[in-house]
Amino acid sequence: MPLVTTTEMFKKAYDGGYAVGAFNVNNMEIVQGITEAAREQHAPLILQVSKGARAYANHTYLVKLVEAAVIECPDIPIALHLDHGPDFETCKSCIDGGFTSVMIDASSKPFAENIALTRRVVEYAHDHGVVVEAELGSLAGVEDEVNVSAEDSSYTRPEEVEEFVSKTGCDSLAIAIGTSHGAYKFTAAQCTRNEQGVLVPPPLRFDILEEVSRRLPGFPIVLHGSSSVPQEYVRMINANGGRMPDAVGIPEEQLRKAATLSVCKINIDSDLRLAMTGSIRQYFAEHPDHFDPRQYLTPARANIKAIVTHKLIDVLGCAGKA
Numbered sequence: 001m002p003l004v005t006t007t008e009m010f011k012k013a014y015d016g017g018y019a020v021g022a023f024n025v026n027n028m029e030i031v032q033g034i035t036e037a038a039r040e041q042h043a044p045l046i047l048q049v050s051k052g053a054r055a056y057a058n059h060t061y062l063v064k065l066v067e068a069a070v071i072e073c074p075d076i077p078i079a080l081h082l083d084h085g086p087d088f089e090t091c092k093s094c095i096d097g098g099f100t101s102v103m104i105d106a107s108s109k110p111f112a113e114n115i116a117l118t119r120r121v122v123e124y125a126h127d128h129g130v131v132v133e134a135e136l137g138s139l140a141g142v143e144d145e146v147n148v149s150a151e152d153s154s155y156t157r158p159e160e161v162e163e164f165v166s167k168t169g170c171d172s173l174a175i176a177i178g179t180s181h182g183a184y185k186f187t188a189a190q191c192t193r194n195e196q197g198v199l200v201p202p203p204l205r206f207d208i209l210e211e212v213s214r215r216l217p218g219f220p221i222v223l224h225g226s227s228s229v230p231q232e233y234v235r236m237i238n239a240n241g242g243r244m245p246d247a248v249g250i251p252e253e254q255l256r257k258a259a260t261l262s263v264c265k266i267n268i269d270s271d272l273r274l275a276m277t278g279s280i281r282q283y284f285a286e287h288p289d290h291f292d293p294r295q296y297l298t299p300a301r302a303n304i305k306a307i308v309t310h311k312l313i314d315v316l317g318c319a320g321k322a
């Protein structure tokens with residue numbers, strides 16, 4: 001099947017009590033690792049591209065890599081999504097350039113400006129058969145060119161969501177309930193420590209999610225910044241010359257719970273970066289004489305496939321749902 005929008009995926013995910021994984025892609029090995037996992041697990045899939053990824057790999061290369069994945073995975077629905085579109089022009093460029101879904105992130109602007117810009121993108125996108133994700137509230141953390149300090153972050157205000165969705169016509173809504181971008185989602189001061197000395201972050205605000213869902217029945221909700229920062233990968237990196245002290249993410253049980261509620265799309269990027277970097281560091285430590293990129297990218301790609309397989313089955317619950 002050709003690239004699809006997320007409309008049908010989200011309807012099935014909402015009704016089925018699971019979420020679709022949205023994984024960021026930047027190069028061929030990442031696209032292959034993710035899509036091989038989704039094909040084997042027969043899972044619907046969102047491949048997403050950030051502004052930073054377009055700057056790194058070039059729009060055309062990324063679209064063609066994803067189109068190749070669609071040919072290789074004929075039995076699963078795949079959507080191509082712009083992650084954190086910063087302005088109308090970037091969204092338009094992706095809508096015109098083969099994407100089936102875009103996010104306009106005007107969450108840092110005042111409410112009325114967020115509505116106006118989102119509305120403008122929605123009108124253009126819907127005229128071209130493309131769906132739009134918008135955002136209310138803002139997440140802390142760093143992701144490519146999005147950088148919000150903990151003080152400037154704010155939870156989504158449920159009392160705003162009905163007006164926002166009805167005035168913009170957006171197709172899905174990203175909300176802030178305590179997830180965060182990057183591999184250092186919380187400072188030590190925001191966390192407690194378990195017996196192993198590993199940071200335990202504050203729980204997600206399920207009360208906000210439930211109130212949003214009550215006000216927007218049947219409407220798909222999106223969670224950004226939802227990597228769990230598996231400590232096995234942090235240890236693999238640190239044991240092989242890396243230095244990532246106190247990297248911490250969102251516990252997988254909390255994401256699993258969100259997926260059973262109104263959350264239909266969960267964004268995971270940092271965990272794939274950690275899996276890839278950990279395996280490359282380990283490979284170089286074990287084979288200091290090797291210099292063929294295929295040698296160290298083969299286990300890196302396999303590790304991406306392994307973590308995505310785990311997410312599809314154990315966190316998102318979307319295995320077998322394609």
Ligand SMILES: [Zn+2]
Pocket residue numbers: 084143181224225267
């Ligand atoms: Zn994000």
